[in-house]
Amino acid sequence: MKRVYNFSAGPATLPLPVLEQAQQTFLALPEAGMSVLEMSHRSSWFTEIIETTEANIRKLYNIPGNYKVLFLQGGASLQFSMLSASFLRGSNTPADYVLSGSWANKAIKEAGKEGPTNIAWDGKPDNFVRVPKQDELSLTSGSPYMHVTSNETIQGVQWAQTPDAQGAPLICDMSSDFLSRPINVEDYAMIYAGAQKNAGGSGVTVVIIRDDMLEKVPDNMPSMLDYRLMAEKKSLYNTPPSYAIYIVMLVTDWLLNQIGGLQKMTQINQEKANLLYSVIDQSEGFYSGHAQEDSRSLMNVTWRLPNDDLQAIFLDQAKACDLYELKGHRSVGGIRASIYNAMTLKGVEALRDFMVEFQKQHA
Numbered sequence: 489m490k491r492v493y494n495f496s497a498g499p500a501t502l503p504l505p506v507l508e509q510a511q512q513t514f515l516a517l518p519e520a521g522m523s524v525l526e527m528s529h530r531s532s533w534f535t536e537i538i539e540t541t542e543a544n545i546r547k548l549y550n551i552p553g554n555y556k557v558l559f560l561q562g563g564a565s566l567q568f569s570m571l572s573a574s575f576l577r578g579s580n581t582p583a584d585y586v587l588s589g590s591w592a593n594k595a596i597k598e599a600g601k602e603g604p605t606n607i608a609w610d611g612k613p614d615n616f617v618r619v620p621k622q623d624e625l626s627l628t629s630g631s632p633y634m635h636v637t638s639n640e641t642i643q644g645v646q647w648a649q650t651p652d653a654q655g656a657p658l659i660c661d662m663s664s665d666f667l668s669r670p671i672n673v674e675d676y677a678m679i680y681a682g683a684q685k686n687a688g689g690s691g692v693t694v695v696i697i698r699d700d701m702l703e704k705v706p707d708n709m710p711s712m713l714d715y716r717l718m719a720e721k722k723s724l725y726n727t728p729p730s731y732a733i734y735i736v737m738l739v740t741d742w743l744l745n746q747i748g749g750l751q752k753m754t755q756i757n758q759e760k761a762n763l764l765y766s767v768i769d770q771s772e773g774f775y776s777g778h779a780q781e782d783s784r785s786l787m788n789v790t791w792r793l794p795n796d797d798l799q800a801i802f803l804d805q806a807k808a809c810d811l812y813e814l815k816g817h818r819s820v821g822g823i824r825a826s827i828y829n830a831m832t833l834k835g836v837e838a839l840r841d842f843m844v845e846f847q848k849q850h851a
């Protein structure tokens with residue numbers, strides 16, 4: 489079967505060994521004699537799957553014991569509401585939000601329904617080409633939390649360093665660079681990520697949350713929005729997205745056993761991103777990158793061509809070379825190559841070669 493190079497932003501390409509493994513066990517997990525799709529979430533087989541998935545994530549990120557790892561539904565988008573309902577509702581002091589791009593904007597909108605927000609930095613006037621420096625942040629003293637988006641998937645801007653929340657709990661939407669590089673989990677009070685960018689398929693959202701945050705959750709939360717209840721029930725209050733969790737297990741197995749951990753992964757990701765940014769930088773303006781150099785994303789590389797006609801030809805010809813899903817998000821246009829963990833170096837080299845050749849023909 490032919491597989492193209494898929495540069496989709498999400499759901500996105502998965503490691504081939506993961507798909508092969510899923511194919512092998514699709515009809516029956518050998519020890520269970522049934523598919524993961526068919527098994528009870530209370531069975532011993534699924535218990536092992538969810539526990540292994542959690543253990544893998546803990547190992548990859550070196551997560552301390554005072555954090556819980558949850559597998560929730562509703563996407564990262566539900567987290568925008570769930571976290572603000574839990575930690576901002578009823579507060580007179582605003583939560584600090586860094587407005588770094590389209591996803592941060594959505595997070596702020598949802599938080600605004602729950603309580604006051606402060607835009608700690610606004611990237612919109614510059615069209616979201618960078619993240620702020622620490623001394624540009626205007627943080628509120630006593631803020632219930634500070635919220636950041638580690639990688640803006642649509643604009644292709646990424647924090648190279650974790651910001652200092654100056655004592656406030658730091659909450660991070662890590663959807664599009666989750667498990668792409670080592671982080672110090674202790675810098676964060678909570679991390680959340682929809683799996684379908686870098687960690688698996690759609691349907692499950694991973695939440696890493698510190699115990700003291702769980703204690704702050706109000707008592708009257710609807711059960712499905714209650715972090716504390718979800719933690720107590722080990723994400724099994726109701727039926728979890730079991731197959732999606734299984735795929736996250738396979739992806740994290742792959743990261744641990746085939747890639748060799750996040751230090752290795754980040755080196756590969758750096759190498760892949762450098763290939764594309766070098767072509768942009770050496771194109772004498774034929775390709776113009778969206779993000780400023782110090783805020784460039786290693787996950788989503790965004791750029792433009794001299795005009796829309798050429799852009800359309802670029803996309804058509806790329807597709808003819810099996811380079812798919814390179815069209816930028818409808819809200820910003822341009823080109824976007826999403827090169828998450830699972831995109832191979834070979835795939836990025838194919839795109840690089842295509843870009844060089846395209847410029848020769850059309851510059």
Ligand SMILES: *Cc1c(COP(=O)(O)O)cnc(C)c1O
Nearest residue numbers: 563564565591641661663664682
């Ligand atoms: C994709 C994405 C989301 C939204 O995820 P859903 O699972 O579709 O709700 C939120 N934040 C970031 C950074 C994303 O990339």
